[in-house]
Amino acid sequence: MNSDTPVSSPSRVTGIGGIFIKSSQPERLRDWYRRHLGIPVEAWGGTAFRWRGEHNPEGQGSTVWSIFDAASSYFDPSPAPFMVNYRVADLHALLALLRAEGCQVDDKVDESEYGKFGWVMDPDGNRIELWQPPEGQ
Template identity: 30%
Template sequence: MAKVIGVGGLFLEFKGEKEALHRFYKEILGMDMSAYGSGFTEGEQLMLLSFKREGEKMPLINFRVDDLTKLMEILKQKDLETDEIAVYDYGKFAHFTDPFGNYIELWEPEPYKYKEMVRKEREAYLEKR
């Protein structure tokens, strides 16, 4: 059966000048940049695709990270607006606002626990239908 197995691309309209955006995300978040933005070539892709999110301060993107605690320390040192780290069985989450006003979510997953949680949620959803 053919199925979606990851993210091919996210096309977002970020605030800020292109070169400054690329510099920030390369220097601070360690993302390799190209003329088109960034691609992810390391690790296993985990993704939650939300078709509708409501709220004044809802992130448009969630980046997987390998060390959320350290990254949040770096962001705080840059005097960026940050939230506290929230810990769940399936991973740790935090948010920050980049220098251009974009609200971003960061996630350090617990991959096995996340996959099991999603499997159970999917099964429960199908049973209700």
């Protein structure tokens, strides 16, 4: 099978859950986005864009946008100054599939009132966050 050919399986990514950017001057960058692009940056350093969609027509979905301090280790071991969070339907099933396909999957999984989170590295060394939102989101 060609490496560009998607593997047939249940639903994988259903949308983008968030975009995270590192900055050596996070307050300056947040202010720029607030002033010039109108992003309503909240006290925690980002915002949540709310929406409804095909995967949650009765619920309330969100896409988070946030700027992290350049010293943050949250993206480690990736050297990239960004990380994309993808929404998924079944985190544990997808992580098992990715492991079976030989992907570099982090052993750690976080589960909280915000949903389930897991991580995988792409071939370029970018850390990708996978998020299964709580019911209704």
